[in-house]
Amino acid sequence: MIRGTRPDSPYLALLPLERGAFIGGLLLIVVLSGIVSFGTESGSHPLLYGAFLVYVGVLALPLFGAFLRTPGLFHPLFFYATWTGLRSLLTGDAVLGATGLEFHRALAGMSRTELELVAAQSFLLEALALAALYVGYGVFRNIRVPRLRQPAQPRRLAKAAVLWMALPTVAVAILSMEAGSLGNLMLQRGIASDQRIAAEIGGQWHYLAGVGTIVPVVWLAFDRNAVKHPVFWMVALFGAFLVFAATGSRSDVIWPFILIALGWALRHRTIPYRTLWVLAGIAIVLVGLLGEFRAATRGAATLADVEFQAEIWSSAQAGYETMVRNSTTNNGQIAVLRSVPDRVDYLLGESYLSIPFVVIPSRLWPGDTPDAAGKLNATYIYGNPLTGIPTGPVGEAYWNFSYAGVVMAFLVFGGVLRFAGSLYRTNSEHPLIIPVYLYTIMALAPGSNEIYNFVHAFVPVIGFYLFVRLVDRVRLGRTSAPRTAGMEGSQ
Template identity: 30%
Template sequence: MSIPQANVYDPFAAAAAAPQERNPFVPIAWPWRVAILVFVLVYRVLLPGAQQLLWPGSAPLGAERMALDVLYEVVLFAPVIFYRREWGWLHPLLFPSLFALAKAVLTAPGQLLAPLALFYPPPDTPLFHIALEQWAQGDIARAMIKAKLIMVLGLLSYYFGFFLAPRPRVPRVEHFPARAAAPKALLVVGLSLMLFVVFMQMRGGVGAHLASFGLGRFRAVGGLGHFTVLILMGTTAALVWFAVDETTTRKPLFWATAGAVIPISFLLSGSRSSVISTAVLFIIVWMIRTQKVPAARGLVMGVAAIFLVGALGALRESTYTGTVDWTVLTDVNVAEMVAAGQEEMQNRGESGAFVPLVAKVPARVDFLYGQSYLAAIFFFIPRAIWEGKPRGVGPMTNAYIYHDEAMRPGEIITGSGIPPGALGEAYWNFYYPGVVLIYMLHGMFNWWLAALLRRNAAVPAVWVVYALTLLMTPTSTTIVGWLQSIIPGIAIMYWMGVLRRRPRAVLRHAAA
């Protein structure tokens, strides 16, 4: 008996065969696509190019760096240029770049006035990076060119994996109604809040816990990751509840629950972006369900995010003195909060650590040969059991790239981390072949993820998996965070009955 071809699912062919089929990625109307492309063309290509021609400055290789910037923007936004109707806002080819574009605009809204800068010469500042402080201008410029070429190589490898690599099988997930979703979600949230209270008492209170971040987050909470995973299960349970019950937005109890769980991630880890990332998860699920784009709401939330990041950043900085200054949350200085939020988000770009990394590897710093990925492989082992468990690539970047420490095999790095991004980690571990292979695999995985949602567009359980996975990048840090959320999420959905094991006889009949 032959296996039917339906087992190999092509979402693009399916969409072409059924144009009336619901598009779970939320289609982008042509005016939005035109607006995006015009903005990129004007602000990312024409204005920087004109400024380079009018005011070239003294920094070396300016024209070459500008040409590569243009090439990168063209490759990055190629899915918008060659848009297909079966794609949309939430498609893996589009959402990460569009989300980064929106974040960049909200981070620095002053860039919208860039056309005025053409009439005034910019300050002729030399190329500088704190990790390349003693380097000559020409060497820094060549490192920037090398970094940009690797970024283009990574994108092309990703597209190859998405469009041309072998297609993994896409399962069909059966939809089951939830069993007591609200009580079960509230039970998990309640237990996570109780554990949070106990954990804070162990730490001497919220103030003492936050104050300990002044010594560095690893020194403060190293070995306590298992508590974090259990506590954050409340957030995952709230997300599952939101996905399986479309009436939650009309329930004050749900909003009270969301308001309780969203700040916990910051209070646990001191990560300001975690609050925004959690809100984005709920927005993704809402968009899949309603097939709408929260344009006005998204703008309000984006502006609020800048203030929030600035306020939480000021609170975090107050811990460097060993105490917590809670007055920064009440003594609101709008200008300072906006400036702090913009600076914080701008410093989170992966190119910040990426440039010095490619400048020093392998000439001055040896390859890692997969060492940083061990953190993702052994994430499930508590550090209290294995004190020397490998850490992610961020602490290695801080020690070996920024501070030029000698690499010592088996050394436990206790300093803070500076993430170099997925490209930097792939390059540092396996050089150019690593960039090609890892990003090709990432493209294959995202094709499977998109096909999974396309084939199961009406299954809320798949919405949750998709939302938790959409912004995952192939770096050890994000992979660990993804595993810590996706595994509890699937367990919670099985408990609620949204996912159920099918009898083997049924599976054999379906494959026959």
């Protein structure tokens, strides 16, 4: 844990040592990438590396106090730049900037030089998007937000959490019955998407199977010491198991634990760096391990037929290689930039039309609902309509309205971050605002897939918050007497 006297700030004010670590990390990435780019035969094109430098430079602006008057680790602008930027750099963008791109899954027949020029365009568009985000945040400065009344501290949080877990448990039970068994359900990722259970009975059961992952995040917002309760961790692990059993999604397993660590940091006004490093290592291992499991399920008739080796080092290596591929040879944004408008026309808002349908189960809507960007990318550019390939918010904005779309999308998103930051700053101890703010800065971005993910988390957060209040007020069918806001206890 980095020591130092941290100034009082709801955003967790940035310590000089932390600022230096961030700047030093970016410089190290730039230097090492430059050595590979110019010092090896497999180095990237100079224009690609130059565009990479521009992107890193714009990414680093919130680290400087002259740019951001009150920098903090959870400041919406600072967090978006560092979380999105550093994560992308460490999981593939730095490799792309250093070694270039020899081939791309969706762009067969293109030379290395052509691919690297498209990759350079991608980095420059990312820099333009960040610049528009900063401007948008500054423009929407006069935003007024309400101060919400602090609710009473609930006494039956654990009871509410256990009762809430009945929702995802029932959903997984229904899916298992449709599949024939829980084992058969876990083999679903190994078959084509049009043959999966979701295509027959609707994706709403998969969604309900994941609503348990928000429980520990909201619980921690109510009770800063929730991590000391064994039931808290039992619920967190059970929720992660249910969502993976139903969907096979690796990110849905990992994200709740990252959010738990960040929620703990917000509640305690400190950063558990050692825990975060451990979580990062576990996340990489899980990405590889669960990916190997999914690959092993292809063609398996039963769970007993699945064979894979659970080795920590090989799993970590496989997980990192998967993340690098998604930033390089399987980069959906690069595929969009090269294909639009030469091979594929502009969408002119088509992918954004899917957003209003985010809360409507497809089974309840007559006819097909509009597809989000990832599905459109897989269908029209990759030629595989049975999956989804993320375009990223920048790639989606470009695909819809060219360069103007990128600028406008991120200008507006800058205003959204300003509003979210102001709402949190005014209500930094409110148990509803804390998880909503965390999901906003972690998951929300101006893209249809990202908005889907945010809304799908936002709805159960609201639902579980209200459920906690209800369980705490009702006992054996009778409404209990109201308690004072200062009452202690979380069980």
